[in-house]
Amino acid sequence: MRKYxxxxxxLLQPRRTEEVSRVLKYCNSRSLAVVPQGGNxxxxxxxxxxxxxxxxxxxxxxxxxxxxxVSGILVCEAGCILENLISFxxxxxxxxxLDLGAKGSCQIGGNVSTNAGGxxxxxxxxxxxxxxxxxxxxxxxxxxxxxxxxxxxxxxxDLKHLFIGxxxxxxxxxxxxxxxxxxLSSVNLAFLACKDYSSCQKLLLEAKRRLGEVLSAFEFLxxxxxxxxxxxxxxxxxxxxxxxxxxxxxxxxxxxDESYDKEKLEAFxxxxxxxxxxxxxxxxxxxxxxxxxxxIREGVAEALMKAxxxxxxxxxxxxxxxxxxxxxxxxxxxxxxxxxxxxxLGDGNLHLNISTPQYDDMILAQIEPFVYxxxxxxxxxxxxxxxxxxxxxxxxxxxxxxxSVQLMASIKKLMDPNGILNPYKVLPHSLSYS
Amino acid sequence: MRKYxxxxxxLLQPRRTEEVSRVLKYCNSRSLAVVPQGGNxxxxxxxxxxxxxxxxxxxxxxxxxxxxxVSGILVCEAGCILENLISFxxxxxxxxxLDLGAKGSCQIGGNVSTNAGGxxxxxxxxxxxxxxxxxxxxxxxxxxxxxxxxxxxxxxxDLKHLFIGxxxxxxxxxxxxxxxxxxLSSVNLAFLACKDYSSCQKLLLEAKRRLGEVLSAFEFLxxxxxxxxxxxxxxxxxxxxxxxxxxxxxxxxxxxDESYDKEKLEAFxxxxxxxxxxxxxxxxxxxxxxxxxxxIREGVAEALMKAxxxxxxxxxxxxxxxxxxxxxxxxxxxxxxxxxxxxxLGDGNLHLNISTPQYDDMILAQIEPFVYxxxxxxxxxxxxxxxxxxxxxxxxxxxxxxxSVQLMASIKKLMDPNGILNPYKVLPHSLSYS
Numbered sequence: 001m002r003k004y005x006x007x008x009x010x011l012l013q014p015r016r017t018e019e020v021s022r023v024l025k026y027c028n029s030r031s032l033a034v035v036p037q038g039g040n041x042x043x044x045x046x047x048x049x050x051x052x053x054x055x056x057x058x059x060x061x062x063x064x065x066x067x068x069x070v071s072g073i074l075v076c077e078a079g080c081i082l083e084n085l086i087s088f089x090x091x092x093x094x095x096x097x098l099d100l101g102a103k104g105s106c107q108i109g110g111n112v113s114t115n116a117g118g119x120x121x122x123x124x125x126x127x128x129x130x131x132x133x134x135x136x137x138x139x140x141x142x143x144x145x146x147x148x149x150x151x152x153x154x155x156x157x158d159l160k161h162l163f164i165g166x167x168x169x170x171x172x173x174x175x176x177x178x179x180x181x182x183x184l185s186s187v188n189l190a191f192l193a194c195k196d197y198s199s200c201q202k203l204l205l206e207a208k209r210r211l212g213e214v215l216s217a218f219e220f221l222x223x224x225x226x227x228x229x230x231x232x233x234x235x236x237x238x239x240x241x242x243x244x245x246x247x248x249x250x251x252x253x254x255x256x257d258e259s260y261d262k263e264k265l266e267a268f269x270x271x272x273x274x275x276x277x278x279x280x281x282x283x284x285x286x287x288x289x290x291x292x293x294x295x296i297r298e299g300v301a302e303a304l305m306k307a308x309x310x311x312x313x314x315x316x317x318x319x320x321x322x323x324x325x326x327x328x329x330x331x332x333x334x335x336x337x338x339x340x341x342x343x344x345l346g347d348g349n350l351h352l353n354i355s356t357p358q359y360d361d362m363i364l365a366q367i368e369p370f371v372y373x374x375x376x377x378x379x380x381x382x383x384x385x386x387x388x389x390x391x392x393x394x395x396x397x398x399x400x401x402x403x404s405v406q407l408m409a410s411i412k413k414l415m416d417p418n419g420i421l422n423p424y425k426v427l428p429h430s431l432s433y434s
Numbered sequence: 435m436r437k438y439x440x441x442x443x444x445l446l447q448p449r450r451t452e453e454v455s456r457v458l459k460y461c462n463s464r465s466l467a468v469v470p471q472g473g474n475x476x477x478x479x480x481x482x483x484x485x486x487x488x489x490x491x492x493x494x495x496x497x498x499x500x501x502x503x504v505s506g507i508l509v510c511e512a513g514c515i516l517e518n519l520i521s522f523x524x525x526x527x528x529x530x531x532l533d534l535g536a537k538g539s540c541q542i543g544g545n546v547s548t549n550a551g552g553x554x555x556x557x558x559x560x561x562x563x564x565x566x567x568x569x570x571x572x573x574x575x576x577x578x579x580x581x582x583x584x585x586x587x588x589x590x591x592d593l594k595h596l597f598i599g600x601x602x603x604x605x606x607x608x609x610x611x612x613x614x615x616x617x618l619s620s621v622n623l624a625f626l627a628c629k630d631y632s633s634c635q636k637l638l639l640e641a642k643r644r645l646g647e648v649l650s651a652f653e654f655l656x657x658x659x660x661x662x663x664x665x666x667x668x669x670x671x672x673x674x675x676x677x678x679x680x681x682x683x684x685x686x687x688x689x690x691d692e693s694y695d696k697e698k699l700e701a702f703x704x705x706x707x708x709x710x711x712x713x714x715x716x717x718x719x720x721x722x723x724x725x726x727x728x729x730i731r732e733g734v735a736e737a738l739m740k741a742x743x744x745x746x747x748x749x750x751x752x753x754x755x756x757x758x759x760x761x762x763x764x765x766x767x768x769x770x771x772x773x774x775x776x777x778x779l780g781d782g783n784l785h786l787n788i789s790t791p792q793y794d795d796m797i798l799a800q801i802e803p804f805v806y807x808x809x810x811x812x813x814x815x816x817x818x819x820x821x822x823x824x825x826x827x828x829x830x831x832x833x834x835x836x837x838s839v840q841l842m843a844s845i846k847k848l849m850d851p852n853g854i855l856n857p858y859k860v861l862p863h864s865l866s867y868s
Binding site for chain 1: 503504505506527555559560563564576577578579582584586587590591592595598599606615616635638641642643644646689691694698719752753754778782783816817819820822826837838842845848849861
């Protein structure tokens with residue numbers, strides 16, 4: 001987005017945990033601020049230096065430490081690139097429970113630090129469920145070995161969760177242990193059209209019930225998103241005959257039986273067509289067609305960048321109210337902007353994006369704080385999977401109570417008394433620096 | 435087990451969160467210790483008063499607050515009995531992601547406070563993944579509203595995880611929001627015999643790969659466990675023709691297609707039989723037979739109580755080493771005791787039990803600290819799903835590093851400076867009361 005410009009003069013690339021520890025010990029003793037950096041693919045400015053923080057870049061810690069083929073437990077260093085881990089596991093007959101558009105550059109340490117969500121959460125759940133252990137270096141340089149490889153462990157407080165999603169503000173994750181499911185051979189993907197949002201919702205409910213154990217993704221986009229992709233990305237075609245559909249859904253199933261799974265999805269589509277839940281649809285016939293379907297969904301962000309300026313919001317909302325916000329925003333902004341909605345419908349996660357020819361403070365003022373107030377009113381989250389970073393640190397109260405944020409700040413102060421770890425991020429300034 | 439005798443003079447049964455808050459506020463201001471109590475089914479003395487703590491019993495807070503049929507999100511009060519929630523959801527076409535032997539009396543608040551594991555963890559994962567939100571009353575009476583109903587929320591630290599598994603020592607959970615999966619119609623169960631432990635392990639690996647998306651439980655017991663059940667429980671029969679098998683496995687599948695799922699399990703059994711992984715096996719023909727199979731696995735604990743004194747250990751270990759401990763223990767104890775091993779093989783969770791005619795300190799001295807040292811040496815957990823409670827508070831270092839426990843103690847001190855919440859539990863005395 002080029003929204004944030006760092007101004008650090010020093011970038012360090014530690015190769016081992018001990019080096020991270022020595023750097024933090026030194027910085028802590030002199031109250032020098034640091035910013036940990038993974039693949040730098042975040043969207044909320046969580047990994048940019050704000051003033052002159054020392055950058056600790058994890059790219060050199062990129063080894064797989066161990067992989068247990070019986071349990072499917074992978075232990076690796078924080079700087080491993082997600083796509084490399086996906087390939088490594090694929091060779092072993094396993095899959096990462098996490099997959100997202102930025103996989104080519106994002107790092108697993110950054111994924112865990114930001115509690116990344118992505119495309120497969122509907123099937124495998126969040127990183128709080130899949131990460132079995134971490135090794136983390138605290139602000140004072142102490143190395144906390146919580147690198148367990150056990151599925152169950154109820155001995156004391158499960159401290160690793162504090163670090164999952166804390167965006168590097170409580171410690172720097174150096175190693176990760178993660179439970180990976182066996183790779184199932186049969187993957188099927190359907191690209192479907194729905195006439196209205198209510199049909200999308202009903203389709204989700206039916207998919208959960210009838211595809212139950214094989215459902216592995218349920219994504220949606222509106223026709224404005226599709227138009228943007230068709231207009232701005234090369235080589236992308238609409239898989240459905242041109243006709244006015246308002247919504248599109250991608251349903252992916254992953255199972256262990258090719259012919260049965262395909263049959264099951266086909267039966268589901270037929271039923272949904274007859275019941276009027278979908279108005280058209282096509283099943284990917286091969287892996288190339290499947291990746292061309294995914295290209296549409298994953299290409300929305302890229303198309304937005306090419307279209308001009310973009311105001312991005314990543315919201316969790318109760319599924320039944322989710323699209324109302326897009327419609328209200330359209331009325332509010334009128335012809336000045338394109339308002340598009342897409343995202344992980346299966347998880348109640350809306351990516352609301354507003355596209356304009358160039359940035360305009362007047363438009364921003366019409367969007368914010370309205371979008372946050374609306375989300376808060378419906379008990380949603382103003383950051384479903386992107387985190388708060390620099391961008392939304394001061395907006396945390398829209399989603400969390402004063403008491404909760406106060407406790408977060410107390411824990412931050414306890415664990416990082418000199419405030420050296422990723423300052424100006426996650427927590428509001430009023431609490432961090434009082 | 436009747437191992438712990440409380441000596442409290444006061445039991446309070448609050449009906450609303452505000453009452454819990456007022457009680458804690460009062461107790462905190464006068465430094466009166468409290469012990470929160472759910473269904474009192476724990477096995478490590480986590481809910482017993484040690485001296486004269488005030489008991490806060492949650493049994494009166496037993497209402498379902500809301501249930502969303504689109505998302506499957508249940509919000510309820512902490513005192514709801516697990517079995518009642520299971521029935522409630524069943525009527526709505528959903529299931530609890532949690533099931534365990536004590537379901538008839540344990541409460542959801544206690545389940546969450548102890549991070550209960552149980553029979554379905556292999557399918558649905560731990561409560562850290564399924565609990566979406568909690569409402570908790572802190573030591574000073576502050577009510578922390580973290581009762582989110584969102585699948586994704588990355589706004590600040592996810593504090594609820596601190597309370598999941600903290601055994602009431604950081605706050606009292608008053609409400610829970612939990613994600614429940616749709617009920618799938620087809621449940622199949624097989625009772626199988628394996629000649630050695632290595633076959634059990636290979637069977638698990640094959641089951642994960644070939645039954646992948648439908649596998650919902652993988653339990654095991656050794657022939658000593660089965661003998662105990664057959665000898666001490668009435669009306670229980672061995673489903674397999676009498677013959678010397680060393681190990682038994684229960685494999686349950688849950689899917690959405692009756693005939694296909696059964697076929698799939700049958701094909702799997704045939705293949706496993708041909709490959710020599712199982713030496714015999716039977717598929718439950720109806721729900722009665724299925725519950726008689728479950729009765730064997732779930733009856734082990736009851737049979738042990740009837741057999742005499744029992745020394746119970748709940749361990750997580752790498753699956754390949756798990757049963758070595760049982761064998762080593764047999765050699766160590768000789769004829770003085772029956773050593774039995776059973777548990778949740780799919781999760782690497784061994785219930786090691788030693789049965790003797792009566793309690794004997796000499797035998798205990800042969801078991802402990804050996805069992806903890808062995809577990810620690812193999813980087814296991816000395817408490818996989820039961821927690822630490824009173825029984826193992828001082829043994830935490832076998833599974834957690836000094837630095838981690840120190841941080842736990844700092845967090846406890848920050849959140850409960852007067853130490854009123856469930857004292858003598860979870861954390862070692864040396865740290866709690868220094």
